[in-house]
């Protein structure tokens with residue numbers, strides 16, 4: 001099966017991403033843009049959610065109207081800490097989802113992910129999982145997170161990010177070829193510290209003002 005990378009080229013996404021990339025964009029604006037863009041990403045990523053029909057009454061008459069088939073379990077898993085930036089907007093759009101968290105930090109010398117937190121809702125086998133992390137740089141965190149989540153036996157997995165580096169995509173799809181990556185852009189390359197170029201800097205620092 002060919003591994004898929006879906007670049008969300010919608011003009012609003014691209015415009016907001018450019019604003020986020022600008023070095024002069026402050027923390028408050030960066031955070032709001034992240035929330036806005038996360039809703040637009042969620043819109044694309046959830047295109048295949050199943051609908052069922054229910055009988056409703058409009059002010060005019062009865063009709064069979066489409067609604068999300070919520071018997072299917074949808075879970076968002078945020079890779080902390082930067083994943084939190086994508087979470088708020090997605091929860092506004094889909095308040096019915098349950099949320100898991102994986103805490104991973106990049107060990108600065110090896111760039112390998114170290115897990116410090118793992119909490120997902122119980123009873124999530126056979127759920128559809130959206131794993132969110134704004135930056136897929138080396139891909140090591142996403143690889144480790146998805147590896148760990150596969151132990152919970154999900155029905156499907158999707159990885160959603162803002163920016164992906166070619167190196168990260170390759171690494172991720174070598175380990176998880178069947179998991180599609182949704183991203184707003186594929187950037188040029190990584191620098192020697194594992195940061196994405198041209199990128200937007202450290203997403204966590206820019207979100208939380210810790211830079």
Ligand code: URA
Pocket residue numbers: 082135137194195196197199200201202203204
């Ligand atoms: N994480 C970030 O926040 N930014 C990068 O460029 C790479 C990893």
